[in-house]
Amino acid sequence: MSQITNDAEFKQALQDLDATQQRLVAAKFIEHVLSLSDDNRINRAVKAAADESASDGEISDALKSARAAIMDSSTRCGAEGNWTDQAGYFVARAAVAALTPQAQSKSGSPAWQAALSCRMAQTSIEIDSASTDMPGHSENEWQYDVLAKHLDA
């Protein structure tokens, strides 16, 4: 049973995965925070990301759709921000990260970028709920477990 206990190991393990595996793991991360977004396009995008046999065309369509979702959910400059809505924005960012081809991805690791955005989605919700828990605490550890299980499978 693989043990991942910190971000350095987490990031390294993700980067060692090939492009398709990264996409599948990223999809799992996003599924955990999917409820924070009410945009159907994200649901469809995550389905495409989770589909191991998805074609390049399906991926790129899902990516386009997820990008549109980002633009619709980001808060315009000077508008009254709503952290619950922002959670949805970060879920959309995670979806885009998961579907972005590796070569174009920041730091060459789509899954890592997706994981970060998922954590931010969780942080956003916690800001609104005025929770006193350490933000993103549970999300990080949950992500480590998911990756570990995925590697073992």
Next chain:
Amino acid sequence: MSASLEKGINALKEQVDSTVAAFFSSCTHCGMCADACLFYTETDEAKRMPINKAEPLRRIWKSEYTLLGRVGKMFGLTAKVDDALLTEWETLVYDSCTLCGRCSMVCPVGNDIALLIRKTREGMAAAGHAPEGLIGATTRAVTIGSPMGVKLPALMAQIGHVEKDTGMKIPVDVEGAEYMLLLSSMEIMNFPEFIEAAAKIFDKAGVSWTISTEAFEATNSGIQIGVSDIAAELVQRIVDAAEKLKVKTVISPECGHAYMAIRWEGPNLVGKPFSFKVRHILEVLDEFRQDGRLKITGKEEQRLTYHDPCQISRRGGVIDQPRNLIKMFSDDFVEMPDTGKMNWCCGAGGGVSSNERADEIRLKVFQRKKDQLDEIKPDAIVSACSNCRIHLEDGLEEYHMDIPLLSLTETLAEHLAD
């Protein structure tokens, strides 16, 4: 005259100085400014040409500060400023102008037309003719401390998140730190990775820095709406915090108008020189580069270009620094046609993106940036303003173009050697 209109006219009068008089005296109606303004070139609507936008200010100058104008006023011959004019000018002064200043670079007689429009906004706002979105943003900025309503707990949550992710401690309210970093609400809400990037860079550069819980907001809505009193109040908060923490340099983040507000207008708004320096994050990073504090590893494979945020490059003077920094992590960098101080505005700054009424025109004028990009076909665009970034992404999406936007600071942080 209603109380508001009177306030507007008085505000315009206060704005007239020798520069305004010299500019209006020199305008020959040659029309060259129109060719330099994307709000005209991409709409073909003559009314959106630059010098026309300053008409309310011009009428006040003419009728109050010229002999001919004052004589004409006595006989009712000089054009007036009334609510009808100001109403008509709302969509010109606010929706069709980002104060980008390209017109000011091109006018053959040397008029700083963007400055005239900035001054015109003072009158528009005082007379009650500013756009709803901006009024809301400004109210929130004054009462909450952030135009987007970002409160301290939200910032602390983002900071906590960064600390968890990186294992670094983000220094908050540290007295005697060298640098005090400001953040724009846009970054805190839409691009919080910026905080992490900045923290990493400062850490590797080995400099002391801090964020003030009493003044963390960089965005100055007062400048955008054109109410100097509010702009001054927002600046004063930063001054108070910087002096309390005894920092040497205040850093303006990746936001265009924030830099103009604190660096260039700031001391003039509050009426006193600052006892600390103000630098844009790019200036600070470039200083680190010059001092050898930045060890960079790996290169970006993609073909990169740089979009100059107008308030930072043309109106701010930070033109070479971003290029020096980009060249650290890129061997494939191409300039836009018309670059540096002559680059074209993205179309969203100066309050335009805060204004829902301006959405259509904002996306229409993006065509100019699209044409620039079509000429050089980059793989990615680097920039240093969160507002430019979101709007460029919006525009690229609208025109079905697949070119990612990268923050310069974030990209630099990714290439920091361990």
Next chain:
Amino acid sequence: MSEIEFLDWVRGQGFQIAVIIFVAGVIIRFAEILLLGRKTNLAEAKGSEMGGGLRTIVTRSVPDKSTFKRSTFIVVAGYIFHIGLFVTIFLFAPHILMFKEVIGFGWPSLPTPVVDAMAVVSIIALLAILVHRMRDNVLRFISTTEDYLVWMLTILPLITGYIAFHRIGMTAPTLLAIHILSVELLLVVFPFTKLMHAFTLVMARWYNGAISGYRGVES
């Protein structure tokens, strides 16, 4: 009034009145601008105001490539008639003689055929500019009665001067008187119109360069 009396008046009293109004008007316009003053810039300077200002006074005369491509007609036609005006006013032998009488010294002139040709080219340029102003959508929108009046007052001396020199139509004295009168008309109206740009553009360009130079930008 006979031809000669008319010419005498135009050259004498008329000229004096025109010059007095012109000089007084220009001084008043300058005062109107400078007395307003401007606040000192309290921000930390990145570059020099004076250096920037002086620089822009010169460099603003040369548009950058992209701007020139977009505004070619205005730049080219503008330069043609401005240079033409300069040549016909200041480098024409009979005019230089007139200046010598008024201010005490003269300077070398250009050959008359050259000046003559420049006058024609300038008139053509100005005509083209009028057509452009009336047809271009931006210029049609922004132009006022003053623009058309000033255009008229600028082209009249060129046309009447050309006619007077070539002795077309009326007798020499009358033609000359009309030409000088057209110049006096221009002088009298000058300070109250955009023609002031001839002087104020030095200030405007300086301010522009100073403001930008302060921020470390060459404008």
